[in-house]
Amino acid sequence: MSDAPRSEGGLVARDLTVRYGGVVANEGVTIEVRPGQVVGLIGPNGAGKTTFVDAVTGFTACEGSIHLDGRRIDDLAPHRRKAAGLTRTWQSGELFGNLTVRENLLVSARSISFGSLFADVFKPHKATEAGVEKALEVVGLRGVADVLARDLTLGQQKLVGVARALAGRCSLVLLDEPAAGLDSNESLEFGERVREIAADGPGVLLIDHDMSLVMSVSDVVYVLEFGKIIFSGTPEDARTDPAVVAAYLGVPMEAADA
């Protein structure tokens, strides 16, 4: 954790600080996610979790350094970070409601340029591709692939967001509250999917309020409070760490789960 060699794969976000006017939303946050690893990021409301995701993916300005697979990416625009393999979902879904599920994924899987105009006219691509179908398979949305995204249930929309993040090149995915709105069964199922995604190669940073989900699927857990990391370690250690327990309403984690 202390001195990460740049050559290693995965995400290394070091000393990220985000200021909104006078408010410090993230202060010196350092988080690493290795390929194939599931890392949980938890913290009370307003702790700065989404701010961290926005900073890493380029949607808010920050200080500090961000490396992906050994390459420095913090000076890249969001779409270039995506092209480098860093993908994300949004807490509020942010799907293209006027496109079908499959089209949502295709947007992510293909980039366009001026040449695309000519390709579309003279040599159109097929209306799907392997990566898209695979991502649909992983989240179990094959059956609704041709439905407009906005006609789905909230839970399904969250899954579309995940599938969209996986559809193109993806070496690391940031999941911002993907299980919010799922019932406990769906949530359990979703946990298995997250493990499958990581087993397939990409690292996963999972942010969620569902403590049992995060604790059960994560290899490593970070706890954020008032913009600072107050704990990093295994989920088992997190449950008994006094600082973490204090942050979560002063009750032990087992109680907070229930």
Place this chain on the structure above:
Amino acid sequence: MTTYLEFAVLGLGLASVYVGLSTGLLLVYRSTGIINFAQGAMGMWGVYVFTTLHDDGVLVLPIGSLTLGDEMAMAPAILIGLVNAVVLGVLAHYLVFRPVRHAPDLAQVVVSIGLMVLLQALAVIRFGPNNIPVESIFPREELTVLGADVAVRELSMCLVMLVLAALVWAYLRFTYAGAATRAASENERGAVLMGFAPDRLALVAMVMGAVVSTVGVMFGASLTGLSPANYTLMVVPALAALLVARLESVGIAVLASVLLGVFQSELSLIATKPWWPVWAKSGLDQVVPFVVIMVILFVLGGRMPSRGSLQSVRLPDVAVPRFRLVPTLVLLGVTAAALVVANDTYRFGLTSSLIITLLALSYVVITGYLGQISLAQSAFAGAAGFTLAKLTAQWDMPFPLAIVLSAAVAALLGMAVALPAFRIRGVQLAIVTIAAALAIERFVFGNYSLTPPTGNPIAAPQLFGIDFAIREGRDLARLEFSFMVLAVVTLVILAFVRIARGDTGRAFLAVRANERAAASAGIDVRRTKLIGFGLSAFIAGVAGCLLGYSHGQLSAESFSVVVGLQVLAMAYLGGITSFGGAIVAGMLGPLGLVYTALHQWFDMGDYYALITGIGLIVTAILNPSGIAGQTRMQIAWVREHLGHGEEPPTSGPPDTGEPAPSSGRTGQEVAGRV
């Protein structure tokens, strides 16, 4: 030096108009969140009423008129003119703006443009298209200040306008209603909860705005005379002042208006100096506001306030077009047969409709697919048309190549206009593009050193030894030309269908839906906008070339901003999100088939623009998806009720005829895939 002072004071006359219009715009924006493109036209009506009363003693109403003696004295005539402005404000509020107060930005822009087209058309019908003199209430005297003879008239006008603007400022600042108006503009629901009535405040603001603008126009018209076209478009420089004031401050809007007027006056003095380049004399009055707008936007950047900035342009759904061989062939066959059997007049009308279809298609690309409001499409068409004139007449470039090159020039211009779209969207982009279009129209198309007033002849197209000229001897609409147009339009539409179905169309729709999510999905939003503006301007450029061939020669009037707005109106009427809508727009468009029929049967050519404006307002209020969209939904409804035995579609027909997984965007789900 004294000359400069004299010209500065003369500029106060123009400044008075700007103060009146920008103050009115600001009042309306602050109370409703709507940018009223019809502010100039609304200010104009009362002045027409006043001047016809004063000169002839006739009270002209929208329909009919009353003769009230010979000539009416100044004061009562002005009073009645202002009463007309009040009535106009009330009508505009209840009939036009109130129904769309919760509608998307685009619908609000469209209704205000509809009102502008309507009032201008009505003014032409009721008062004639020519410039008429308006008497000034101030004496034509001069006052010697610092050795300069400054005009009392302009000084007095500006003083009156400053007093009116100060009253508006005081209303917003000190009165209870003004505070509520401010609150309502920040947060309408909050204002309602506090016990205010935003609706009544909006009404008051609309009326006050109309009155202030009318006074401004009355002063300005006493210097320049009054013509419908003139003051309708005077809203553009006023919009520049509004943007300088960041849509907020009355004081800054007034200051900007005065500076703009004075600066333009000084510029007209400087432009007479021998060292001033001849090519840069024309249209300066429109270039200055455009430059001001651009500078302001780049300096202020993203800090411009906007209400409901998320999803600022909500648009009807897009039905992804599919190429179907049989309907395409039937449509082509019917069109070709109609061209063959029609007489000259109708053949020309139908050919014009085909060309307008392309211009409308360019709006479908930029607004329907990409979600950006561009009012500069006529300028793109014109750029291509004038390039074509140079290429064919001076360099003898052969026909299809000349079109492609000219349209490419339009595409480059389109991409240049896209640059502001990187930072702004919605109504503000509409303001920038209309200012750009006006600047290009006046500075380039109307510039005699670039485009000679004797006309810009375009050589007739020829290919493989066939002459595609539109005229030959007494034949005024040759079939060869019409078929050439049909072929070009068909090719462009087919290419559009493929692009709309392809990766590019999908990326456009993603940007339209959500720019932030699009960026997180790897889309380069800026590049996508460049591609969209380029493609749209290219299509408009092809239309401009065909229009050029059909006229044989071009003038600035061939591609006026107003024609562009009429086509936007038609595209919106037809349905801005589909090429079917573009075809409907083509049939309805200026000089098209319906226009020809109206002209032939009822001799109602003059009423065409009026009907356009009314149609636009009604469509925007009642039916944002347009005629084509409405028809699609009706077909879907019929199919559903005939019982296809499938899941009921939410809003459109399921694609039962096609096994491919990508279905129509409005379709719910292909049966059997669950």
